[in-house]
Amino acid sequence: MKQITEGIRFIPGQDEFIPDSHVYVIGKPSSGDLSIIDAGLMGKGRYKIESILGMGIELSDIKRVIMTHTHLDHIGCLGEILREIRHAELWVHTAEAEPLERGDERIVYGMDMFQSMCQAQYGIKPGAFKFQAHRKLEGDETLEIGGMSWEVIHVPGHSEGSIALYDRLGKILIPGDVVYADYAIGRFDLFGASGAQHKQSLYALAELEVDILLPGHNRILEKVPPGYILETAKQWAPYLV
Ligand SMILES: [Zn+2]
Numbered sequence: 001m002k003q004i005t006e007g008i009r010f011i012p013g014q015d016e017f018i019p020d021s022h023v024y025v026i027g028k029p030s031s032g033d034l035s036i037i038d039a040g041l042m043g044k045g046r047y048k049i050e051s052i053l054g055m056g057i058e059l060s061d062i063k064r065v066i067m068t069h070t071h072l073d074h075i076g077c078l079g080e081i082l083r084e085i086r087h088a089e090l091w092v093h094t095a096e097a098e099p100l101e102r103g104d105e106r107i108v109y110g111m112d113m114f115q116s117m118c119q120a121q122y123g124i125k126p127g128a129f130k131f132q133a134h135r136k137l138e139g140d141e142t143l144e145i146g147g148m149s150w151e152v153i154h155v156p157g158h159s160e161g162s163i164a165l166y167d168r169l170g171k172i173l174i175p176g177d178v179v180y181a182d183y184a185i186g187r188f189d190l191f192g193a194s195g196a197q198h199k200q201s202l203y204a205l206a207e208l209e210v211d212i213l214l215p216g217h218n219r220i221l222e223k224v225p226p227g228y229i230l231e232t233a234k235q236w237a238p239y240l241v
């Protein structure tokens with residue numbers, strides 16, 4: 001775990017044969033109003049909770065889990081975390097909140113073959129990922145939480161309800177699986193994905209001034225080179241149709 005800025009802490013994912021998403025804890029420590037961004041893979045709830053406690057954070061200060069999107073590697077241990085932090089709300093983009101509430105797990109697994117494989121491998125029962133969202137995000141709202149101001153940007157493409165969170169003051173972007181370090185981007189072949197939308201989303205994020213990039217996997221970038229997201233978008237554009 002690592003403190004990125006006063007209001008952002010980083011818990012790196014512990015990848016197995018399926019990746020485990022990173023978790024970011026956002027909010028000024030003194031606010032008593034902290035948010036967890038994403039949860040992670042099945043079985044990683046304890047690791048994430050222990051990391052949070054290890055930072056000296058009281059679980060009572062965690063008010064919500066905000067999902068960048070609801071793929072298995074991000075939502076797998078959400079239930080484990082919500083069992084430990086029962087008062088925490090769940091905030092998800094409406095495009096994925098509604099299927100989540102209906103129990104439509106295509107948004108979680110992305111493809112049928114992966115669903116049967118994971119259910120067999122991890123003993124997950126059908127219907128394990130049915131959750132009620134307390135707040136459905138639309139995009140374009142500004143979340144005044146934890147003494148910080150986070151803009152919600154709807155960035156579909158990797159998934160239908162992907163969001164990025166942007167701290168304009170700190171020039172910090174949490175893009176989920178839309179864009180990573182090393183000019184990599186998230187896959188765009190799963191259920192609800194769209195290469196064309198992914199391209200638009202990358203170009204939209206390229207408009208932002210970003211010094212710190214905190215993606216869902218792999219390296220984080222604490223000194224983003226100018227034009228990094230635009231360059232990434234340009235490199236991928238020919239494939240994103
Ligand atoms: Zn994903």
Ligand SMILES: [Zn+2]
Pocket residue numbers: 019021071073074177216217
């Ligand atoms: Zn992911």
